[in-house]
Amino acid sequence: KTKSANRNTVSKEWLLVNAEGQQLGRLASKVAKLLRGKHKPDFTPHVDCGDNIVVINAEKIQLSGNKWTQKIYQRYTGYPSGQRERTAQELLDKKPEALVEKAVKGMLPKNKLGAALFRNLRVYTGEDHGQEAQKPKEFDLNSFK
Numbered sequence: 162k163t164k165s166a167n168r169n170t171v172s173k174e175w176l177l178v179n180a181e182g183q184q185l186g187r188l189a190s191k192v193a194k195l196l197r198g199k200h201k202p203d204f205t206p207h208v209d210c211g212d213n214i215v216v217i218n219a220e221k222i223q224l225s226g227n228k229w230t231q232k233i234y235q236r237y238t239g240y241p242s243g244q245r246e247r248t249a250q251e252l253l254d255k256k257p258e259a260l261v262e263k264a265v266k267g268m269l270p271k272n273k274l275g276a277a278l279f280r281n282l283r284v285y286t287g288e289d290h291g292q293e294a295q296k297p298k299e300f301d302l303n304s305f306k
Contacts, residue, residue: 189264
């Protein structure tokens with residue numbers, strides 16, 4: 162008999178992912194898969210059964226081609242003529258964590274569960290992170306499909 166996972170039966174781990182030298186989209190899709198829990202045998206689509214992910218070295222992420230200057234991130238302030246644009250390079254200079262966060266968030270479900278899954282992601286610039294107490298295990302994304 163197949164058992165459906167629920168909040169009480171799910172086992173969550175803390176994983177540490179190093180973004181140094183990784184392509185942004187490939188890293189984001191793998192992190193999104195880990196956040197959803199699709200790598201676990203007891204994956205259930207309507208339950209938060211993914212792991213907690215800590216991404217370090219967000220400022221050392223890679224983009225291919227001319228995306229640093231040609232990829233545009235748009236936002237709207239809510240005021241007339243309030244549409245603002247930033248290139249990927251400008252976003253990297255101002256807030257490198259935002260690049261990884263935006264890429265991962267776009268690959269999660271657009272509902273309450275997606276918002277809950279996104280809260281399990283922590284992104285940091287540099288090697289230092291504030292999750293030492295959770296003792297995250299280093300995770301190699303290159304060996305993960």
